[in-house]
Amino acid sequence: MKHLITCKELNATDIEAIFAHASEFKRMKGLTPVSQKQFLNQTVSLIFVESSTRTRMSFEIASLNLGARVVQLFPEISSLNKGETLEDTVLDLYAMGCRYFVIRHPQSGIFDALLNIKKPGLKYINAGDGDREHPSQALLDAFTLIEKFGTLKDLRICILGDVLRSRVAKSNAIVLSRLGAKISVSGPKPLLPSKSDLPEVEIFESPDDAVRDVDVVMGLRTQMERGGTTFKPDSSYLDTYGVSKMRLKLAKKDAWVMHPGPVQRNVDIDSEIIDGPNSLILKQIENGVFVRMAIMAHMGLEMV
Ligand code: CP
Numbered sequence: 493m494k495h496l497i498t499c500k501e502l503n504a505t506d507i508e509a510i511f512a513h514a515s516e517f518k519r520m521k522g523l524t525p526v527s528q529k530q531f532l533n534q535t536v537s538l539i540f541v542e543s544s545t546r547t548r549m550s551f552e553i554a555s556l557n558l559g560a561r562v563v564q565l566f567p568e569i570s571s572l573n574k575g576e577t578l579e580d581t582v583l584d585l586y587a588m589g590c591r592y593f594v595i596r597h598p599q600s601g602i603f604d605a606l607l608n609i610k611k612p613g614l615k616y617i618n619a620g621d622g623d624r625e626h627p628s629q630a631l632l633d634a635f636t637l638i639e640k641f642g643t644l645k646d647l648r649i650c651i652l653g654d655v656l657r658s659r660v661a662k663s664n665a666i667v668l669s670r671l672g673a674k675i676s677v678s679g680p681k682p683l684l685p686s687k688s689d690l691p692e693v694e695i696f697e698s699p700d701d702a703v704r705d706v707d708v709v710m711g712l713r714t715q716m717e718r719g720g721t722t723f724k725p726d727s728s729y730l731d732t733y734g735v736s737k738m739r740l741k742l743a744k745k746d747a748w749v750m751h752p753g754p755v756q757r758n759v760d761i762d763s764e765i766i767d768g769p770n771s772l773i774l775k776q777i778e779n780g781v782f783v784r785m786a787i788m789a790h791m792g793l794e795m796v
Contacts, residue, residue, distance in 0.1 A: 529559025653712030
């Protein structure tokens with residue numbers, strides 16, 4: 493695994509190896525002994541051209557736990573702001589010694605151009621490209637569910653909300669279905685994908701039908717920043733489309749609740765559900781550090 497750009501590139505062996513590494517890192521609470529600090533004297537560059545709390549900070553912590561130095565490029569005070577391209581920015585940082593690039597960008601498919609750069613040891617991790625993919629989020633979600641259920645085989649998972657513009661939903665559809673889960677999705681009609689967008693899932697116009705008897709419900713934020721529709725959540729959104737208390741009663745008794753964050757309390761998900769006993773939301777965030785360490789360790793280093 494040279495890069496992690498799309499979940500389509502992940503086979504079951506990669507996923508199993510990443511989860512085995514993540515479990516081991518979790519057992520050690522991320523405190524790797526010096527002998528396992530595989531990234532000692534390596535420099536990891538975080539380039540987030542879009543806002544982030546969880547992904548950016550957990551990749552930073554993961555990199556530090558593995559012994560790496562971390563440098564962050566802040567787009568608004570970088571020369572990206574003066575018209576320099578992202579490709580030239582990567583080349584600049586490569587020249588300074590960076591080999592690992594964790595990149596978030598609003599443009600879907602931004603890595604297509606970056607992959608034209610051929611440099612020894614250069615590695616990319618997609619930290620979210622537009623509405624296309626967010627592979628590390630899907631891996632940490634699957635890891636969290638395997639911790640809870642042991643296996644994803646025949647687990648029923650419902651994803652509710654702005655599925656059309658969600659890179660999390662797209663990456664999760666690939667990873668969770670590859671591990672045997674059955675996925676239903678629903679949300680406002682303008683924010684529903686077509687079957688060809690998301691062939692791995694069953695699409696429901698009625699959120700209640702999508703949630704009925706599932707083991708897990710995952711809420712999503714409405715991503716107004718992506719445009720493409722005039723739909724805007726209003727005060728009725730939670731009851732009509734979101735993870736409300738009433739809707740959750742239609743799922744299996746004691747169904748677990750997930751959300752990739754950032755959460756919009758009482759819009760996409762009821763605030764009491766977020767803080768309730770069946771919420772996995774903080775567990776997802778906790779596991780994000782170990783899974784991201786595992787992704788980096790699995791990708792390894794090429795000594796150049
Ligand atoms: N889940 C997620 O990508 O959160 P951030 O945008 O805070 O990184």
